[in-house]
Amino acid sequence: MGQGVVIEKDNANGSNVIVNKNPATDEVISKVPCSSTAELDALLETAQTAQPAWALLDVAKRIQLLKDGMAELAKLHKEELPPLMTREMGKPLSEAQEEVDEALEKDEFLQLLQDSLQPKQHNSCLVVRQAVGVVVVLSPWNFPVDEILYLLLPALGSGNTAIVKPSEVTPETGAKVVSALASVLPPGVVQLAQGDGAVGAYLVSHPTVDMVCMTGSSATGKNILGSAAPSMKRFVLELGGKDPMVVLEDADLNKAAKDAATYSLSNTGQVCCSVERIYVAQSVYDPFCDLVTKYTRDNFKVGNGMDEGVNVGPLVSTMQRDIVAKQVDDAVQKGAKVLYKSPIPEEKPGSFYPVTVVADITKGMDIYTQETFGPVVALMPFDGTETEAIRLANDTEYGLSGAVYSQDVPKAQRIAAQIQAGQVGINCYALECMDVACPWVGFKSSGYNYHSGVEGFHNFSLPKSLVFVPPPEEED
Template sequence: MRNVVGGIEIGEGVGREVEDPATLEIVDTVDVFTSKQVDLAVRAARAAFPKWAASSDERRRVLSACSAVLTAHEDELAELLSREQGKPLAQASSELRGSQKILDWYADLEDSEAVLRDAPGERIVTRHLPIGVVGIITPWNFPITILGMKLWASLRAGNTVVVKPASTTPLSTLRMVQVLSEVVPAGVINTVTGSGAVGGELASHPLVDKVSFTGSTGVGREVMTAAAPGLKRLTLELGGNDPAILLDDVDLAHALPILVRGAFHNAGQVCQAIKRVFVPRRLEKDVVDGLTTLADELYVVGRGLTDGVTMGPVNNQSQKDSVTRLVDDARSRGALVHEVGTRVGDDPGYFLQPTILSGVEASWPIAAEEQFGPALPIIVYDDLDRTIDELNSGEFGLDGSVWGRDVDRAIDLSLRLHVGQSFVNTHAGPPDPEIPFGGVKASGFGRELGAQGLAEASQLRVLKVQRTA
């Protein structure tokens, strides 16, 4: 599949194979871009910037047209996304609709200015203006949703973009940009494909004004280093190891179904997934038994295009190996490992069953590291204050949730967690276009979505007018 640069499909589409993680069959091939091709894409975005930045009304019209195009191509894009990423087809369709919901929200958002002072002799206002060329680097777990979180705000703000999708899931992004080219002016959205080195070329390019990256903390540091010489604006959404803390008055009938889905959606490959559950000692058996029973009922594991499948494979061999290593390590330390769910089909891909682990210590790798897969450790606590202090001493700070019937107490405890988002009696959920999202500490900085996301995709201009008569 070919890239779009300056409104034209370029390349041979033969450089790198993209496989179906369920069947291990080759879905398509894409180019591995050279430095010269990355430069071509950035210059195309730079050339398109002045005209695109000039008219807010035109941008809103184009974004509305993009929404209609995506609706027309939803089935095609959903099947391609399922095949390259592994997720069930229904979840791929939901991902596309989620991105479109973000698009529609930004398309409807009107321009505004903040009046700081309006006195007889002067008027001072602030406005948000475009930044320039934005380099967007996306991961493989939600290729379209996460692209939408970055792309639509960037375009609404008046920027032009160059998108570098993950090397294992570039196809749905490339095809989406191809069909959007029916209505988007040439050069406004461009794509580049290849290995991580291509992302580095994009992040360091002197004509890129901002970089927005979602991925691991380690790669985020590399992106930050590449962007540093140019003093580029940055938004980094990095790793997370989200805790769910169950209090002694938790409503298990309410909590357990949400916890199961919060842990195992998309085979656990969600930055905001519940990655460890802390329970009072007296509730351990009830929680483990309840989660195991529910997960066993909910999850049918197989190829995403197979009817009735509710969990696909993990996306790649490296991720399967990483999760397997963590589970095996916990088992060797004495954890009880409960593999649940039903497996259908005999595809040879990167399949893992939903796995709940009990008897886990918080310091073990399965709990201390971000497993990013369908493995959920249950950790007993006796001292709640000590547990919160230990969580806050960790490197990550994306989300955290607290569960209990005494809501005021739960709110107070949730606000003690050093995280970007705290939840009470719920945990995360699909991206909401109105609600800013982002982390603290090693989970990154900057915010996406909402008015704050548009502000991050803009530069603040102060306008001071002195009245002379």
């Protein structure tokens, strides 16, 4: 959403380049050449040629090479990736460091992947996993290291070759991830493409590509499905969200208020599974609003992500900042109340937006239905019943994640089970607390297929049944 990246012509050779800018300062970090169609064709031919030999390697050997690639990534880039990420997309340095640290801890993930690819015996039949072929990975800018790996590692571990196009917002970060893995893997197994949506569209529609994996907006996902459907490609698409949080009368209000603010504002609110709709039982609505406002005022500071003490950076672009501002302004014009707006850096340029707490959101407001992707805590009262909690939580085209807060765990579980979303936290934020074995799933407009966990890993390969003549039955 709202990337606003500049693509310009290189006067030296007439090719397109990404003007890679820091959203906090507007400084030009680099100019990154976009891959030409001829270069993309060559990448695809190389990937197709390399794929059969890679798929023939024993699964354990492939996984070990991926572990070696992760070790190389840590060795080469662990220290430089966090500040580079902050400069490219604005994430506070502490969050960037946390992302890199967690991204590099993939041993358990890779062991689960290896286990999921083992043959399964069913009497005289043996079900094996077969690679799909050539996979394109289109990665997002908001988690530019980890989201590449969540899609790329199972694609490669399953015997596919892959071409990765990082977001044009974070081209240098993505390039370091791919180059580290490529330095360890056989030639052609993983390759890098650079560019904007035009490059992505060319890859998606190319007949050599067998599968497309993407994390991004629902609108982009629908376009990908439309353009690639004629060639019957396979997909794993993790898309947008408008995630609900339900706070019941008997909730631990302090815990719920802290989580409401924290997970509305994490990564400057630029997370597909950010908390974006907070439904609070009417009987505790006013004190809950006070708790959220106080916690937000006391704990969140907006500024350049490289500065000490800053935990909310700039929006990724002025375009995205303007989208957030328009939603908040629309809500206020239609009766919402702004309970708090933080200071922002006075120096310009920089795509900063204040941390904002808005109460009394109603369905007629843009902020109720449209993905915000910004540092806004959006609160609204409801009657506190289970039936209404379920209805409101499902009152959206999206279905990525959600949360229910109540000290009556069976009641919270009943509500969570009926929320149309792939993962629902009970007194917690699902993304922070999920086990590595769980799949990451989007219902409705939030996804097409899914990744992670055994269920998700299986989307990167196809089952094949090897059927043998049954042994003769023994005579009595």
